Amino acid sequence: MVTGPTQDEGGLVSQADHLGQSLRVAADARRSRRTQRVRKLVLSLAVLVVALAVWWLVTALELVQPLYLPSPAAVWQAFVESNTCRELESGRTVCGEQNYYMWEHLIASMQRIAVGVGVAIVLGPLVGFLMASIGWLNTALEPYLNFLRALPPLGYIGLLIVWFGIGNTSKYWLLFLAAFPPIVIATINGVRGVREDSIHAARSMGASQWQVGRHVILPATLPEVIGGIRIAVGFAWTTVVAAELNAGIPGIGGLAYVSGQQLQTALTIACIIVIGLAAVALDALLKHLGTLLVPWYGRA
Amino acid sequence: MSFTLDGVSQRYITDSGEVVHALADTSLEVPTGQFLCVVGPSGCGKTTLLKILAGFLRPTGGEARVNGSAISGPSWERGVVFQQANLYPWLTVRKNVELGLKFRGVGAAERRETGQQCLDLVGLSGFEDQKTYELSGGMQQRAQIARVLANDPEIILMDEPFGALDALTRERLQMDLLQISRERRKTVFFITHSVEEAVFLGDRVLVMSPRPGRVVLDEKVEISKKYGRLLPGKELRSTPEFVGLRDLIAETIYAGQAPA
Numbered sequence: 001m002v003t004g005p006t007q008d009e010g011g012l013v014s015q016a017d018h019l020g021q022s023l024r025v026a027a028d029a030r031r032s033r034r035t036q037r038v039r040k041l042v043l044s045l046a047v048l049v050v051a052l053a054v055w056w057l058v059t060a061l062e063l064v065q066p067l068y069l070p071s072p073a074a075v076w077q078a079f080v081e082s083n084t085c086r087e088l089e090s091g092r093t094v095c096g097e098q099n100y101y102m103w104e105h106l107i108a109s110m111q112r113i114a115v116g117v118g119v120a121i122v123l124g125p126l127v128g129f130l131m132a133s134i135g136w137l138n139t140a141l142e143p144y145l146n147f148l149r150a151l152p153p154l155g156y157i158g159l160l161i162v163w164f165g166i167g168n169t170s171k172y173w174l175l176f177l178a179a180f181p182p183i184v185i186a187t188i189n190g191v192r193g194v195r196e197d198s199i200h201a202a203r204s205m206g207a208s209q210w211q212v213g214r215h216v217i218l219p220a221t222l223p224e225v226i227g228g229i230r231i232a233v234g235f236a237w238t239t240v241v242a243a244e245l246n247a248g249i250p251g252i253g254g255l256a257y258v259s260g261q262q263l264q265t266a267l268t269i270a271c272i273i274v275i276g277l278a279a280v281a282l283d284a285l286l287k288h289l290g291t292l293l294v295p296w297y298g299r300a
Numbered sequence: 301m302s303f304t305l306d307g308v309s310q311r312y313i314t315d316s317g318e319v320v321h322a323l324a325d326t327s328l329e330v331p332t333g334q335f336l337c338v339v340g341p342s343g344c345g346k347t348t349l350l351k352i353l354a355g356f357l358r359p360t361g362g363e364a365r366v367n368g369s370a371i372s373g374p375s376w377e378r379g380v381v382f383q384q385a386n387l388y389p390w391l392t393v394r395k396n397v398e399l400g401l402k403f404r405g406v407g408a409a410e411r412r413e414t415g416q417q418c419l420d421l422v423g424l425s426g427f428e429d430q431k432t433y434e435l436s437g438g439m440q441q442r443a444q445i446a447r448v449l450a451n452d453p454e455i456i457l458m459d460e461p462f463g464a465l466d467a468l469t470r471e472r473l474q475m476d477l478l479q480i481s482r483e484r485r486k487t488v489f490f491i492t493h494s495v496e497e498a499v500f501l502g503d504r505v506l507v508m509s510p511r512p513g514r515v516v517l518d519e520k521v522e523i524s525k526k527y528g529r530l531l532p533g534k535e536l537r538s539t540p541e542f543v544g545l546r547d548l549i550a551e552t553i554y555a556g557q558a559p560a
């Protein structure tokens with residue numbers, strides 16, 4: 001430590017001061033970031049608590065019949081029951097709902113999404129690259145892509161069932177058709193957005209057309225493709241109920257639909273909440289994966 | 301390698317269908333090893349000229365040739381340093397610098413060695429494995445220059461490469477570039493908006509008129525020859541020859557800009 005600053009040590013003192021100051025600044029910045037995060041968390045929790053409280057109050061005061069809006073406790077019970085076994089009055093033991101635990105329903109849906117979106121993730125960028133780089137192909141296909149994108153899945157699921165049967169194949173197709181356009185469109189936009197100078201730089205370093213595609217356009221487009229995949233996965237979740245309307249058991253969307261028809265409203269709400277949470281969790285995972293794959297995004 | 305422009309001109313058609321006459325008939329001969337600087341008001345067609353030489357753009361009139369044969373597209377023998385560093389953020393600094401050699405099928409060991417030499421040359425030793433977006437602007441520009449040098453092109457085309465840098469970095473890179481281009485006898489086409497930079501670096505300076513651009517002044521720079529290239533930058537800049545040429549060029553540019 002510096003003891004009694006003399007003139008000679010002036011430089012040293014101010015240096016130490018300076019260092020101390022920048023450490024303080026860094027610590028302050030960390031602290032303010034942390035308080036900000038805590039504040040956000042508190043706000044989110046507060047909103048959740050208020051929403052639950054209102055929900056509970058409305059049901060506790062019996063303002064709405066339980067058939068229309070069951071209490072939070074009832075929904076929680078439906079959630080627990082759908083994941084466990086219980087004995088009925090008749091002495092029979094049933095496990096879960098519709099012969100499957102809820103998590104099995106969820107996994108069945110996720111598998112369908114994985115297949116449908118998975119194929120879209122493989123084909124989407126490929127078609128996107130081809131359309132972006134071959135002018136006539138783009139002219140030929142773009143209207144159909146926009147047409148497909150505008151169609152409501154509920155509208156053509158019946159047709160897919162006629163074509164591919166009531167089993168999983170028609171569901172895969174539906175999810176694929178929902179996920180495919182956003183990925184293709186994101187890829188096309190990504191390729192179009194590649195800066196001309198990036199391509200010129202590679203060409204003047206001796207890159208062939210193929211090398212430009214492989215070493216410049218492909219990585220430069222990656223952020224957009226990942227963005228497209230996130231949109232596609234989100235869209236697939238919104239489509240999964242439509243996909244599982246018919247013969248959708250096991251399936252979380254199917255369970256939501258069937259339980260609603262059987263007036264098990266609490267279970268329907270539990271399903272909806274699970275679908276929402278699963279979608280949010282998956283999106284967070286994809287977002288994280290995105291920052292790992294394209295750490296330069298937004299910084300270069 | 302030498303290059304020639306034979307009545308080259310360029311007309312662009314804008315998206316709204318308007319015709320922009322960017323470059324008037326321009327003829328020019330640049331011998332091997334010459335350091336040619338080009339100055340002129342913005343929009344006078346300097347970058348257009350560079351794009352034609354690089355092979356990014358086919359001129360709408362005339363022909364550009366390298367060693368007597370027409371330019372038909374980009375080639376690694378004509379390296380381009382852009383105003384923005386244009387590094388690929390998905391590659392490390394080293395991988396960026398080695399990329400040209402990779403494109404051309406050079407083996408990994410040789411790539412590594414040549415790349416390292418060029419990185420050392422521009423003063424980026426120790427930053428090889430950094431991410432490009434973590435470098436300062438000056439360092440990125442150095443990396444871009446290293447990337448072009450690694451390819452060892454005969455002709456180096458540079459578009460205001462030091463324009464965005466601070467004075468100190470710019471001066472250092474100027475000295476480095478001068479040394480490299482002389483040692484390796486490179487032909488350099490160097491666009492700048494700094495008259496001072498043009499006179500300092502160039503063996504020859506071209507001044508272009510406002511659009512449609514054409515060459516209005518073509519001056520050899522003999523100063524460093526006269527002083528035996530021994531004078532340090534600062535002193536060179538205050539010789540009467542330097543000051544005289546600088547003022548002549550500046551006047552020519554301003555005269556051209558005055559409304560007719």
Ligand SMILES: Nc1ncnc2c1ncn2[C@@H]1O[C@H](COP(=O)(O)OP(=O)(O)O)[C@@H](O)[C@H]1O
Nearest residue numbers: 312313314320322342343344345346347348349
């Ligand atoms: N692709 C293009 N389409 C239409 N006009 C262009 C295009 N590129 C350049 N121009 C025009 O041509 C002129 C010369 O441009 P440029 O060569 O970039 O000038 P400089 O580099 O000297 O500033 C400018 O007026 C510019 O607006």
Ligand SMILES: [Mg+2]
Nearest residue numbers: 346347348459
């Ligand atoms: Mg320019």
